[in-house]
Amino acid sequence: MRPTARTLLALLLLTGCAAEPAAPVDLAAPSQDRHRQMEAAIGDCMKQRGFKYVNMPSSGQKTDEETRQEAGDYGAMRKHREKYGFGVYSKYVYPEDAKAGGMTSANQDPNNPIMMALSPVQLESWRAARDTCYAAATGKFTGKTVSSESDLYEQVDTMIDQAQARELDGDARLLDLAGRFGDCLTAKGVKIGSLKPTDIASTGKKTVQDEMYALGEKQQAGRGADTAELRKALARRHGGSSGKVRFTPSLSPDEARPYLAREVKAALDDLECGRDFYAAFKPRQQEIHDRVYREFGRDDGPAS
Numbered sequence: 105m106r107p108t109a110r111t112l113l114a115l116l117l118l119t120g121c122a123a124e125p126a127a128p129v130d131l132a133a134p135s136q137d138r139h140r141q142m143e144a145a146i147g148d149c150m151k152q153r154g155f156k157y158v159n160m161p162s163s164g165q166k167t168d169e170e171t172r173q174e175a176g177d178y179g180a181m182r183k184h185r186e187k188y189g190f191g192v193y194s195k196y197v198y199p200e201d202a203k204a205g206g207m208t209s210a211n212q213d214p215n216n217p218i219m220m221a222l223s224p225v226q227l228e229s230w231r232a233a234r235d236t237c238y239a240a241a242t243g244k245f246t247g248k249t250v251s252s253e254s255d256l257y258e259q260v261d262t263m264i265d266q267a268q269a270r271e272l273d274g275d276a277r278l279l280d281l282a283g284r285f286g287d288c289l290t291a292k293g294v295k296i297g298s299l300k301p302t303d304i305a306s307t308g309k310k311t312v313q314d315e316m317y318a319l320g321e322k323q324q325a326g327r328g329a330d331t332a333e334l335r336k337a338l339a340r341r342h343g344g345s346s347g348k349v350r351f352t353p354s355l356s357p358d359e360a361r362p363y364l365a366r367e368v369k370a371a372l373d374d375l376e377c378g379r380d381f382y383a384a385f386k387p388r389q390q391e392i393h394d395r396v397y398r399e400f401g402r403d404d405g406p407a408s
Contacts, residue, residue, distance in 0.1 A: 136162040136165070138401050138402070139160075139163075139402060140159075140162060141245065145241035145245065146238055147159045149233075149236075149237035149240060149241060150233060150234065155230055155233050157234070158215050160213065160215075169184075173386075174390045175386060176384070178375070178379050182375055185371040185372055185375055186368065189367035189370070189371040190312055190367060190371045191204065191205035192309065192312045192313055192316055196360030196363075198357075219231075234253065235251065235253065238250070238256065239251055239252060239255075242401065246399065248399075256402070264392060264393055268302050268389065271388065272301045272385065272389065273300045273301055273302055282299050282301045285304050285378045288376075289304075289373075289374065289377050289378075294307070294308070294373075301381075304381070306408070308371060311370070312367050316353060316363075317350045317352065320350065320351035320352045320353040321351055322353075323354060324351050386407070390407045
């Protein structure tokens with residue numbers, strides 16, 4: 105599933121990017137500072153290897169509204185969900201709104217124009233160089249061994265999942281609140297697969313996502329596409345697992361609005377049932393998320 109991890113020593117031998125020692129990332133410093141340090145190191149490494157690279161910008165200071173949402177504040181969460189639901193179909197209806205959850209012009213990789221201008225062979229070399237530089241910078245600043253950017257974020261996700269299972273799913277108070285949350289959703293006709301806090305927190309969004317992926321599969325089949333072969337091709341192209349490749353549908357804003365309307369209703373019902381649960385769960389979930397991202401020297405963002 106993941107790329108084979110290369111040792112940090114091997115990476116240092118393959119590139120001159122790590123020749124000069126650098127001070128480790130200050131884990132108590134603001135996340136934006138850590139992010140800029142890491143990106144500067146990656147950019148310098150790419151330049152030494154003869155490639156153009158634009159540093160990924162920091163996500164910036166969180167707004168008060170975003171901080172309140174992450175803390176499980178009912179009013180802030182309701183305001184967001186009234187427009188965006190769970191953030192699934194909203195990216196179709198509001199394609200240039202960064203809050204909608206899609207890849208907008210504001211949050212795309214600034215290196216996309218560079219990559220698009222390269223030939224297939226050049227692109228492969230550019231990506232290999234970035235992976236090597238990413239791994240070297242990560243090891244130099246944090247002591248973590250990663251083989252690429254995607255490997256880093258897979259490690260981050262795995263560590264977050266493990267910490268949440270350990271710290272949240274075994275918490276007696278959260279289990280009690282999750283049980284009440286589940287009873288309320290069941291009364292509204294929502295199918296509940298698990299009452300673990302981490303599962304119940306994502307039940308509503310996952311249900312809508314599964315619907316969206318099923319629609320994507322249907323569109324692919326309508327075009328006569330062999331989805332199994334497409335998955336294999338995408339997995340090879342991106343170095344990922346074929347089992348994790350899902351197809352999203354092509355929808356215009358007008359086509360997506362009815363789906364978003366249903367999603368908003370489901371998200372508001374979910375919030376009403378989980379009001380007390382989210383107030384207790386989300387601050388602790390965010391703390392775990394931020395802690396792990398700091399450990400890997402990357403910019404913090406909202407927990408899913």
